[in-house]
Amino acid sequence: xxxxxxxxxxLEPAARKARVxxxxxxxVHGRDVSGDLELEADTLVIGSGAGGAVxxxxxxxxxxxxxVVEEGxxxxxxxxxxxxxxxxxxxxxxxxGLAFALPLGDTPAINxxxxxxVGGSSVLTGGVCFRIPGRVLREWSGEMGLHDYTEARxxxxxxxxxxxxxxxxxxxxxxxxxxxRFVDGARRxxxxxxxxxxxxxxxxxxxxxxxxxxxxxxxxxDQTYLPRALAAGxxxxxxxxxxxxxxxxxxxxxxxxxxxxxxxxxPGGVFRVRARRTVVSGGAYGSPVxxxxxxxGRRSGQVGRNMTVHPAFRVMARxxxxxxxxxxxxxxxxxxxxxxxxxxxTGLFVPPGVLAATMPxxxxxxxxxxxxxxxxxxxxxxxxxxxxGHVFEVFGRRAMTYRMAPRDKAAVPVLMRRMAxxxxxxxxxxxxxxxxxLGGVDADRMRTLDLERVRGRDLESGSQHPLGTCRMxxxxxxxxxxxxxxxxxxxxxxxxxxxxxxxxxxxNPQLSIMTVxxxxxxxxxxxxxxx
Numbered sequence: 001x002x003x004x005x006x007x008x009x010x011l012e013p014a015a016r017k018a019r020v021x022x023x024x025x026x027x028v029h030g031r032d033v034s035g036d037l038e039l040e041a042d043t044l045v046i047g048s049g050a051g052g053a054v055x056x057x058x059x060x061x062x063x064x065x066x067x068v069v070e071e072g073x074x075x076x077x078x079x080x081x082x083x084x085x086x087x088x089x090x091x092x093x094x095x096x097g098l099a100f101a102l103p104l105g106d107t108p109a110i111n112x113x114x115x116x117x118v119g120g121s122s123v124l125t126g127g128v129c130f131r132i133p134g135r136v137l138r139e140w141s142g143e144m145g146l147h148d149y150t151e152a153r154x155x156x157x158x159x160x161x162x163x164x165x166x167x168x169x170x171x172x173x174x175x176x177x178x179x180x181r182f183v184d185g186a187r188r189x190x191x192x193x194x195x196x197x198x199x200x201x202x203x204x205x206x207x208x209x210x211x212x213x214x215x216x217x218x219x220x221x222d223q224t225y226l227p228r229a230l231a232a233g234x235x236x237x238x239x240x241x242x243x244x245x246x247x248x249x250x251x252x253x254x255x256x257x258x259x260x261x262x263x264x265x266x267p268g269g270v271f272r273v274r275a276r277r278t279v280v281s282g283g284a285y286g287s288p289v290x291x292x293x294x295x296x297g298r299r300s301g302q303v304g305r306n307m308t309v310h311p312a313f314r315v316m317a318r319x320x321x322x323x324x325x326x327x328x329x330x331x332x333x334x335x336x337x338x339x340x341x342x343x344x345x346t347g348l349f350v351p352p353g354v355l356a357a358t359m360p361x362x363x364x365x366x367x368x369x370x371x372x373x374x375x376x377x378x379x380x381x382x383x384x385x386x387x388x389g390h391v392f393e394v395f396g397r398r399a400m401t402y403r404m405a406p407r408d409k410a411a412v413p414v415l416m417r418r419m420a421x422x423x424x425x426x427x428x429x430x431x432x433x434x435x436x437x438l439g440g441v442d443a444d445r446m447r448t449l450d451l452e453r454v455r456g457r458d459l460e461s462g463s464q465h466p467l468g469t470c471r472m473x474x475x476x477x478x479x480x481x482x483x484x485x486x487x488x489x490x491x492x493x494x495x496x497x498x499x500x501x502x503x504x505x506x507x508n509p510q511l512s513i514m515t516v517x518x519x520x521x522x523x524x525x526x527x528x529x530x531x
Contacts, residue, residue, distance in 0.1 A: 013202050017078065017216050023227040024076045027118060030239030030259040030271070037259065037271040039235065041067040042529050044254055044275035046242050046290070048072075049120020050510055051497030052281030053221035053229065054161075054517035055524065060232035062525045067235045067273055068226075071260070071286075072116035074238035077223055080123065080212035085351050088211040092117040092124060094285065101309065101389055101402035101463075106409060108459035110311055110402055112466055114285055118238050119222030121283065122510065125464065126209045126331040126348065127198035127218045129167045130507035131158050132515060144502055145474040146483050148519070157518040161511060165199035165219045174205045176328025178377035179347040181319065182419075183333055185426030191418075193335045196347070199224075199510075207326040208351050221514075240271055245278065245294035251491040252278045252296075276529035277492050279485075281517075284466035284499040285400070288480075289393045291470065296489050297480045306471050307389025308504035309402060309463040312382040313415055314348065316432040317423035318440065322374045325349040341414045342384040342407065344506055349378050377423065381415035382465075383408050384506030391469050400466075404456060412459065413451035420446050434460040465509050470499035485520045492529070496520050 011019060030037075042064040045052045052068060060066040073091055080088070089097040094114045101110040115121035132154065140146040161167075172195065175183070186193045203217040216223065230236060242257040254275040258267035280287050288297075288304035297303035326349055335345040349355075355378075356370040388403035420431045420441075430440035433451075436458050441449065473479025476488040481500055487493040498513045505512055 020223050020227050021076060021078055023230045024074075024222075026230050026236070027074050028235065028237045029074055030237050031261050031268070033259055033269065036269045039067050039271070039273045041065050041254075041273060041275040043277045043279060043524070044069070044273045045279045045281055046255060047120060047281035047283065047286065047497060048118050048221070048226060048236065049115065049281060049283060049497065050122045050221055050513040051517040052279065053119065053122070053225040054514050055279050055281065055496050055521045056234050056236075057225040057229040057232070058518065058521035058525055060229045060234040064529070065233070066229065067275070068229070068237065069240040069242060069255070069257070069271070069273065070118050070236070070238050071241045072118060072120070072238060074118040077216045081214045081216055083212045085208070085211040085354050088124075099285075099400070101400040103456060104388070104401050104403040106456040107402060107404040108311070108456045108461040110309055111462040112285070112309060112400060113462065113464045114283060114466065118236065119220050119226065121464065122220040123222055124210050125220070125508070125510050127200055128331050128346070128508040129162070129165070129197045129199050129511040130505075132512045133505065133507060136503060136505055140502060146472065146502070148483055154515055154519060157515045157522070158511075160518050161514045165221075165224050165514070166201045167197050167199050167511070168201070169195050169197050170329050170332040171195070174203070174329040175332045176205070176207065176325045176349060177323045178325030178349050179328065179333050179379075181317075181323065181377045181426045182347065182379045182422055185422040185424070186335060188425045189422060191335055191337045191422060193333050196332055196334050198329075198331070203329065205327070205329045207328060207330045207349055209330045211351060241267065242290060243293070245280075245290065245296065245493070246274075247294060247296070247490060252493040254278060277494070277524070279494045279496050279524075281495070281497040283497050284469045285391055285398060287495055287497055287499045288391050288469040289398050291480070291495075293393065296487060296493070297470070299489055300477055300480060302471065302478065302480050304391040304469050306387050306468045307391055307400065307402065307466055308385050308387040308468045309389060310382040310465040310504060310506070311385055311404065311408065311412075311461045312380055312463055313412060313434040313459065313461055314378055314380045315416060315419040315423065315434065317377045317426070317428035318372055318375050318430050318432075319377060319428055320375070323377050324374050325377055326352055338414065338418060339506070342411045342506070343381050343415045343418070344384065345379060345381045345419065346508070348380045377428070379419055379423070381419055383411045383415065385504050387468055387504060389466070389469070409456060413454070416451055436460055467498045467501045467504065467509060470495045471502040472500040473502060484523055494520070494524065
């Protein structure tokens with residue numbers, strides 16, 4: 001364990017929170033800066049999420065002058081803990097959580113939820129931590145020629161991240177009754193379910209990880225890597241919208257953009273950062289647009305393409321007795337029993353107020369359904385997709401489209417049917433499938449449904465896992481960056497975030513992104529920026 005990690009983990013909970021708050025006080029709010037702003041750095045990091053925070057931390061601790069600029073607002077962990085879900089959506093999520101990938105062909109409209117805050121989407125996850133699956137790494141290293149990306153070569157990086165964010169297994173005692181009912185049904189059908197690992201410490205299982213942890217128990221990068229970066233001398237600025245990278249000759253020389261002012265966040269003064277090396281970490285939604293706007297990556301034609309999202313579908317079940325699924329860890333169990341069908345099942349729940357707004361029906365019917373919330377259990381399933389998404393900019397705004405591959409669409413009926421069968425085996429009276437307008441169905445009706453004929457536009461789907469829009473590879477004609485994250489087109493520019501992962505993972509990507517970022521940060525640490 002490094003000295004910075006020991007400094008945090010050696011403290012009692014109250015002292016740890018106080019130390020994190022003290023370090024957060026060093027973050028500069030761009031909205032409070034009058035006039036223009038000019039800075040210089042050895043390394044500029046654009047974006048403060050799971051990729052950018054990790055890179056900033058390791059390079060700052062190596063003695064580099066690091067500047068991190070973040071478009072989103074700075075909401076300290078203690079303040080996040082007090083936000084209502086509606087406030088969290090408005091302040092911390094891109095488009096208040098209402099960004100959609102527009103469907104092409106027989107595809108559902110997918111609600112892609114992403115963060116825009118200091119800490120990025122890391123602050124809004126359920127904390128689930130999976131290592132990059134071995135089957136995925138075998139594809140990367142064996143079929144795609146990314147020879148550094150094997151389980152053996154990434155093991156040290158995996159371990160480093162797991163220590164840094166305190167990955168621990170969720171004990172069965174913290175499972176909600178929603179999850180335990182599903183697990184009971186799965187066991188009756190011989191379906192294996194495993195405990196999930198999360199980046200938590202002193203978690204009490206209040207079930208609202210996605211909307212700000214009241215206990216500050218979820219150790220997202222704003223509570224781990226960013227405080228370490230700040231302690232090592234990094235400068236972190238919020239409210240900084242990067243308009244373009246600065247390209248001089250054959251290299252990138254930093255960036256320029258606008259400081260964002262006030263609640264409505266209109267542009268204010270101009271900021272410029274001149275850097276010897278620039279790392280773009282804006283995520284799969286932000287990085288490709290910035291590269292494209294800066295004229296970078298056109299040679300391959302791959303910038304913004306190949307987006308995977310893990311299309312996710314939830315199934316709810318109503319039981320006769322009260323479940324109160326919000327009491328317990330938000331996500332505590334998963335099953336990979338249907339991996340052959342490209343499906344992973346994962347436990348979840350959402351705060352009752354948010355769940356009520358999504359219940360089917362209108363008027364009195366909706367009210368009646370909402371009253372059933374204490375009796376509902378929920379489990380989710382996501383598809384290990386092939387990738388048919390495209391991120392681009394139109395009229396100055398980012399947009400996404402997504403075309404679901406036939407193989408992935410075929411996985412959706414399997415996912416719904418398996419989860420429904422498990423809930424009925426657990427004693428559910430009816431289930432609610434993610435089919436718009438269907439309503440609740442009992443076991444008899446479930447057996448008559450032809451789910452394979454449900455149209456994509458009639459499915460309700462969401463995602464928090466966009467990946468792959470600046471994918472890495474060994475061929476400049478088919479990828480945006482090389483295996484070391486370096487852009488093919490220009491010098492001194494690197495991309496380090498979920499956008500460079502070359503394929504879907506089939507599991508929650510937080511730990512995977514941080515592991516790849518650690519692997520690349522160690523390489524950058526040995527490759528000092530030129531003067």
